[in-house]
Amino acid sequence: MAQPQTMDQAAAPEAGAQQATDMTLSVFRGDATAGEEREYRVPVGPGMVVLDAVHWLQANVDSTIACRWNCKAARCGSCSADINGHPGLMCKTRLDDFVGQVVHVRPMRTFPIIKDLVTDVSWNYKVAKQIQPFTPAQPAPFVMYQRDVDRGQEFRRCIECFLCQNVCHVLREHSGMDRYFGPRFMIKIAELEMHPMDTADRVDLLAGGGGLGFCNITKCCQEVCPEHIHITDNAIIPLKERTADRYWDPIRRLFRRRRTG
Amino acid sequence: MATPATVPAPQRAPKGWKLPWWVEPTATVVALGSFGLYSIWEVFFHTTGRFGNYLSxxxxxxxxxxxxxxxxxxxxxxxxxLFRASCYYYRKEYYRGFFADPAACARPERSRVYRGETRFPLSLNNLHRFMLYLAIVVILFLWDDTVRAFIFPNGFGVGLGSLIMLGNVILLSYYTFSCHAFRHLVGGGLDCFTCRARAVTRYGLWSRVSAWNSHHGQWAWISMFGVWATDVYIRLLISGVLHDPRLI
Structure with missing residues (x-):
């Protein structure tokens, strides 16, 4: 572990300024080939979040620290990281929740590291391309009742921070990217499948390449979602039930055959 | 950019006391394990659960x-x-507690081949709906038992046991009818809630079940302890340790 660098090395407080509390930030520095955590002392003010501290380091200690961010308001989903081992948005994680602790900031473990806190999340966009897009029964615009779009609107709150993908143990611990699309794309499929105007069928995809069966519904995706989307209860489990309708329920299958046949 | 050097130290209290990660899986193992051992003792070492008009x-x-x-x-x-073993809520608890798969969110797991619920026997959890159908039949019997628990040899009456059995069957009903499979059955499988007259009715049912479903985990635990308490009470009556007070 590298020796802590303090603010004295960079920018000393102005004369007469009230002394701020210092905290130690241990930030991963490195790339896909090698890296280690380095400790920095950061002065902490009220309401400061982890992203503020990283920005302070960039401005005052080391401008080469790489970090992806855009809005600093939990809207863009760019600043996802592992903070003290737990996936979270750096812009939404307050430093005063860690008083007396070293704050370890690492890139998302599930995705390949590009540099420092920046990971390559392009796998997600490749997965997105495998999902049949919205296929409406008639050209837009549609007239729909609110109750018919409520479910989809919950899923559309997703900001694609990929924290759910990061915490999903199928992807994170079992390298299941070749078998399971992950929670983010389960809500994408649920949104499309539950849309009253959509005509496409993605149940076979779920049971096959989508890998829905790999999810063992331990709800971590739901716990970390910064948008509080009920990923497991409102998307994954209903999709499991729809898959069971087709593959595990001979009674339903019989009724379906009678209707179509 | 924040201006940390000119502001006072943080005053906000930390957001609550966070339990260590191992507390939840350990509590699950202790609670479910204890209930499992008690159930084995109750089932295999007793030939009756009846005390007068009470039935365990x-x-x-x-x-x-x-x-x-x-x-x-x-x-x-x-x-x-089997209804509880295939329940979506209990699956979360036992995968975390007994299988450490994962023990807690973002915790490292042992390296091994992971198949999730794609292979036997865990794939049988997909048959949860059939266990639900059977559980509903059992609930009907339990309601019948509860009504009988208020009918004593000398007519209507209320004993402490009657109330315990009533509380138990209410908790079990909430647990059973807040089930995710039931939620899907009553309306969750529909894409359009307004396209047909029957779908409107099903939307109402689905909304109600969804409200119950948001507390399914709580119902799961409370109802399990309700069953436990009811059985213990009746067992103590049978063994003569307790006397059932008649309230009416």
Missing amino acids: PFFSPDVTAWGIHVIPAVWVVWVPL
Whole structure:
């Protein structure tokens, strides 16, 4: 572990300024080939979040620290990281929740590291391309009742921070990217499948390449979602039930055959 | 950019006391393990769960009335056991507690081949809906037992046991009818809630079940402890340790 660098090395407080509390930030520095955590002392003010501290380091200690961010308001989903081992948005994680602790900031473990806190999340966009897009029964615009779009609107709150993908143990611990699309794309499929105007069928995809069966519904995706989307209860489990309708329920299958046949 | 050097130290209290990650899985193992051991003792070492007009939920329906006297509870408990074992909520708890798969969110796991619920026997969890159908039948028997618990040899009455059985069956009903499979059955499988007259009715049902479903985990635990408490009470009555107070 590298020796802590303090603010004295960079920018000393102005004369007469009230002394701020210092905290130690241990930030991963490195790339896909090698890296280690380095400790920095950061002065902490009220309401400061982890992203503020990283920005302070960039401005005052080391401008080469790489970090992806855009809005600093939990809207863009760019600043996802592992903070003290737990996936979270750096812009939404307050430093005063860690008083007396070293704050370890690492890139998302599930995705390949590009540099420092920046990971390559392009796998997600490749997965997105495998999902049949919205296929409406008639050209837009549609007239729909609110109750018919409520479910989809919950899923559309997703900001694609990929924290759910990061915490999903199928992807994170079992390298299941070749078998399971992950929670983010389960809500994408649920949104499309539950849309009253959509005509496409993605149940076979779920049971096959989508890998829905790999999810063992331990709800971590739901716990970390910064948008509080009920990923497991409102998307994954209903999709499991729809898959069971087709593959595990001979009674339903019989009724379906009678209707179509 | 924040201006940290000119502001006072943080005043906000930390957001609550966070339990260590191992507390939840350990509590699950202790609670479910204890209940499992108690259930084995109750089922295999007792031939009756009846005390007067009270019947233990472990022995309902009362198969001895149908001429089955060999370990009567075994013929009953497999339904609630499999219903709970395939329950979406309990799956989360036992995958975390017993399989450490994962033990807690973002915790490292042992390296091994992971198949999730794609292979036997865990793939059988997909049959949860059939366990639900059977559990609903058991609930009907439990409601029948509860009504009988208010009918004493001298007519209507209320004993402490009657109230305990009533509380138990209410908790079990909430647990059963807040089930994710039931939510899907009543309306969750529809894409359009307004396209047909029947779909509008189903939307109402789905909304109600969804409200119950948001507390399914709580119902799961409370109802399990309710069954436990009811059985313990009746067992203590049978063994003569307790006397059932009549309230009315």
